[in-house]
Amino acid sequence: AQKVTQAQTEISVVEKEDVTLDCVYETRDTTYYLFWYKQPPSGELVFLIRRNSFDEQNEISGRYSWNFQKSTSSFNFTITASQVVDSAVYFCAGTSYGKLTFGQGTILTVHP
C-alpha cells in the first residue's frame, strides 16, 4: 500500500516570503509517479506537476519549483516570493498503475 505524508497541516506566511511544502511518498514500487495539486478556496483541483521516480532533476516553473529525492522519497514544493493568490490547499499525491493516493493536504495562507 502507498502512503503520502505531508508534514505541514497549515502554513502561514506574509506576501513575498518563500515557502516550502514537504511531501514524503512511501511505496514498495520501484516505478511510481508523483503529483502536486492545488485546491483554491473555490474548491476545484488544479494539476500543477507530475514527476516520475526515475527523474531527480529539479523543476522550475515561474515562481514554483519542485525537488524530488528518491533516496528519501521526498517531493518538496517551493513557492518563491509568495502572493496572496497562492493561498490554497496543496495536495501531494502518488500513483501506482493509475490509482492516486493523496496526502491530507497543506493549507497555505499568504497574508498581504
Next chain:
Amino acid sequence: NAGVTQTPKFRILKIGQSMTLQCTQDMNHNYMYWYRQDPGMGLKLIYYSVGAGITDKGEVPNGYNVSRSTTEDFPLRLELAAPSQTSVYFCASSLQRDQQGDQPQHFGDGTRLSIL
C-alpha cells in the same frame, strides 16, 4: 472547454434516500475516477474505470455503485444514503497510462452532498 462536468453541485438528502451523481467528460479519456473528500482530509478513491464496461473498487467503495456504459459518462449511485456519506465528491478523468507513465487526472468542480 468543458472538461469534466459534474451535476448537481449541491444536494441535500434524507437518510435512506438514493441518488445518482452525474459525471461526464469530453476529452475522450479512457480512465475515470470517483473520489470523496471529507473536511480537512485528502481525497479517497471510491471507484474507478479504465474503459467502458470496466469498473473496479477503490479504497472506500462501500455504499456506492458505479457503471460505465460509455467513454464519456461515469455516474456514481448512492442506494441508501447515510450521514457518513456527507462529503464533497469529485469525478476525474485521465488518459491511459503510456510510455511516460501515469497521466495527470483532470477533476470536475465537485458535488457537495449533505445527508441529514
